[in-house]
Amino acid sequence: MLKSRPTAVLAVLLVLAVLATLVSVCVGSVAIPLGSTLRYLTGGGADPTTTVLIQQVRMPRTATAAVVGAGLAVAGLLLQTLFANPLADPYILGVSSGAGLGVAISVLGGGSAAATFISFGATGRLATVAAAAVGALAVLVIVLVLGRWVRSVVTLLLIGVMIGAASGAVVSLLLAFSDPSRIQKYVLWGMGSVSGVTWPDLVVLAPAVGLGVVLAWTLAGPLNAMLLGERYAASLGVHVRQLRWLVIVATALIAGTVTAFCGPIAFLGIAVPHLARVAVGRADHRLLVPACVLLGAAICMLCGVLAQVPAGEGVLPLNVVTAVVGAPVVIAALLRSRTLSAGAV
Amino acid sequence: MAVPELTGEDLATGADLTVTDVTVGYPGSGLGGRRSPAVVLRDLNLTARAGRVTVLLGANGCGKSTLLRSIAGLQPVLGGTVRLGVQDLLALPPRERAARLAVVLTDRFDPGLLRGADVVELGRYPHRRPAGGLRPADREAIDTAVAAVRAAHLLERPLARMSDGQRQRILIARALAQQPGALLLDEPTAFLDAPARLELLAVLGRIAAQRSIPVLVTSHDVELAVRADGDAWLIGGGRTVSGPLRELAADGSIAAAFDTPAVEWDADGARFRLR
Numbered sequence: 175m176l177k178s179r180p181t182a183v184l185a186v187l188l189v190l191a192v193l194a195t196l197v198s199v200c201v202g203s204v205a206i207p208l209g210s211t212l213r214y215l216t217g218g219g220a221d222p223t224t225t226v227l228i229q230q231v232r233m234p235r236t237a238t239a240a241v242v243g244a245g246l247a248v249a250g251l252l253l254q255t256l257f258a259n260p261l262a263d264p265y266i267l268g269v270s271s272g273a274g275l276g277v278a279i280s281v282l283g284g285g286s287a288a289a290t291f292i293s294f295g296a297t298g299r300l301a302t303v304a305a306a307a308v309g310a311l312a313v314l315v316i317v318l319v320l321g322r323w324v325r326s327v328v329t330l331l332l333i334g335v336m337i338g339a340a341s342g343a344v345v346s347l348l349l350a351f352s353d354p355s356r357i358q359k360y361v362l363w364g365m366g367s368v369s370g371v372t373w374p375d376l377v378v379l380a381p382a383v384g385l386g387v388v389l390a391w392t393l394a395g396p397l398n399a400m401l402l403g404e405r406y407a408a409s410l411g412v413h414v415r416q417l418r419w420l421v422i423v424a425t426a427l428i429a430g431t432v433t434a435f436c437g438p439i440a441f442l443g444i445a446v447p448h449l450a451r452v453a454v455g456r457a458d459h460r461l462l463v464p465a466c467v468l469l470g471a472a473i474c475m476l477c478g479v480l481a482q483v484p485a486g487e488g489v490l491p492l493n494v495v496t497a498v499v500g501a502p503v504v505i506a507a508l509l510r511s512r513t514l515s516a517g518a519v
Numbered sequence: 520m521a522v523p524e525l526t527g528e529d530l531a532t533g534a535d536l537t538v539t540d541v542t543v544g545y546p547g548s549g550l551g552g553r554r555s556p557a558v559v560l561r562d563l564n565l566t567a568r569a570g571r572v573t574v575l576l577g578a579n580g581c582g583k584s585t586l587l588r589s590i591a592g593l594q595p596v597l598g599g600t601v602r603l604g605v606q607d608l609l610a611l612p613p614r615e616r617a618a619r620l621a622v623v624l625t626d627r628f629d630p631g632l633l634r635g636a637d638v639v640e641l642g643r644y645p646h647r648r649p650a651g652g653l654r655p656a657d658r659e660a661i662d663t664a665v666a667a668v669r670a671a672h673l674l675e676r677p678l679a680r681m682s683d684g685q686r687q688r689i690l691i692a693r694a695l696a697q698q699p700g701a702l703l704l705d706e707p708t709a710f711l712d713a714p715a716r717l718e719l720l721a722v723l724g725r726i727a728a729q730r731s732i733p734v735l736v737t738s739h740d741v742e743l744a745v746r747a748d749g750d751a752w753l754i755g756g757g758r759t760v761s762g763p764l765r766e767l768a769a770d771g772s773i774a775a776a777f778d779t780p781a782v783e784w785d786a787d788g789a790r791f792r793l794r
Binding site for chain 1: 593
């Protein structure tokens with residue numbers, strides 16, 4: 175009886191994720207009948223046009239959305255627990271700001287020495303990916319180095335916010351002196367997209383995010399102890415500083431890779447962990463990590479589908495869709511934490 | 520985080536908690552440790568006996584909690600050793616220490632979706648392998664711990680809907696589920712009403728006796744502590760003394776530690792009175 179509800183919820187989420195996959199493959203600029211999709215996916219073959227469409231467009235888009243959604247949700251969960259803060263998201267340590275700065279230098283600062291260095295040997299989209307990765311990595315190194323001296327996790331949080339503010343300022347500076355076509359390119363990157371990621375990209379994206387998620391899964395036990403606060407966790411034998419490092423590395427791996435390939439996809443990372451908690455009804459990370467994987471993947475795939483709605487008119491920016499889902503959830507979480515705090519903290 | 524399997528036999532009960540030449544305080548901070556350490560209490564030599572409740576008494580701000588946290592290994596000592604029996608607790612890795620010593624703190628946390636059972640189960644963390652469910656030994660430790668504080672009816676209840684006293688009992692059950700060789704509690708009576716305070720001290724006395732472990736409790740409530748027949752470490756008046764509480768109350772030690780120009784200790788009535 176005790177274990178049945180969370181297990182049932184995970185089963186429902188699994189079904190939801192499978193359905194979302196099917197919808198994501200079927201729906202797009204050309205609707206593919208469900209029958210053809212199922213026949214293709216079960217190895218029955220399909221007509222050549224459908225095969226190409228599924229293989230080269232729908233499948234990469236679907237897989238990317240699943241990986242991105244699952245990864246960001248898990249990263250958000252880890253950081254919300256680490257900082258004991260319901261508003262933490264995967265980018266709170268400044269990873270996406272760093273990536274944004276990297277892309278801004280690459281896209282906007284064309285001709286400058288830094289841009290030449292970053293985009294060396296790569297052109298177009300790949301240059302953007304490389305620039306974002308370098309930026310995210312730079313921020314990660316700064317946070318880890320400063321983290322050596324930081325006792326309080328709140329200080330670490332503030333350092334992340336400060337790094338974000340500083341990178342944002344440099345980006346603004348670059349924007350102020352760039353020509354509109356380049357600015358548009360940067361702005362489009364900032365809106366996020368799961369389209370355009372190819373199979374070769376996925377060979378990098380999926381294992382990197384997968385590694386982060388597996389790392390998160392192994393940390394479920396100590397993360398549960400962290401729910402009682404850092405001191406109680408330490409008294410239970412959790413190596414708090416080591417845990418902090420591992421969480422930062424796992425989330426940076428996920429958020430950095432995702433941002434590099436898809437831009438800073440917002441809201442999923444903050445909203446899905448709350449939805450997962452509501453669905454599972456428990457605080458246990460051994461349940462919440464798989465719930466975040468399934469729910470994050472399903473929601474991101476469905477958001478990717480919604481982004482395709484204006485058929486023929488191009489796609490909606492993914493962040494527009496995720497924010498429509500995310501904003502009400504964040505508001506609800508705020509209201510909920512206030513009701514809890516009134517009686518409890 | 521590979522951890523060797525811990526079995527009940529390794530973990531001694533019946534051992535005293537001994538503090539030798541311990542100096543507590545805050546180490547130099549800032550980048551590179553440029554600020555010099557701030558000593559709170561110096562060169563303490565104290566023993567908490569197995570099977571007894573020892574009350575760590577002192578006025579607010581005298582360093583009780585700092586000492587308790589230092590003994591628990593939650594902040595570094597500036598010098599000295601803390602032993603449980605012959606085992607040097609501060610030399611142990613955190614997880615092995617947690618299998619020998621449990622603490623109940625005053626720290627507050629967001630109860631979120633945690634239920635009583637979730638919190639008590641966390642007490643098994645130092646004994647469990649990274650993956651896998653609860654083993655029979657874990658279940659037994661949890662059941663015994665819950666029974667000791669009579670909290671069975673609280674297990675399914677969300678922490679957010681518990682009173683301070685109920686939450687306190689769940690946190691003590693969590694500490695007992697660690698099957699510690701020593702139990703430390705920081706101001707456990709602070710948020711309780713008078714009957715609940717007395718009852719809690721009785722429960723702690725029973726735990727100490729039944730498990731044959733030292734139970735160390737900080738308190739600033741001298742009158743309450745004297746009513747519970749136990750030992751005391753007394754911090755105040757520039758020195759630290761220890762011994763059975765009734766003796767300290769009678770021989771003037773409490774008066775020396777706590778009397779102010781306005782208030783004096785009445786040894787016969789076992790309470791403070793206005794001069």
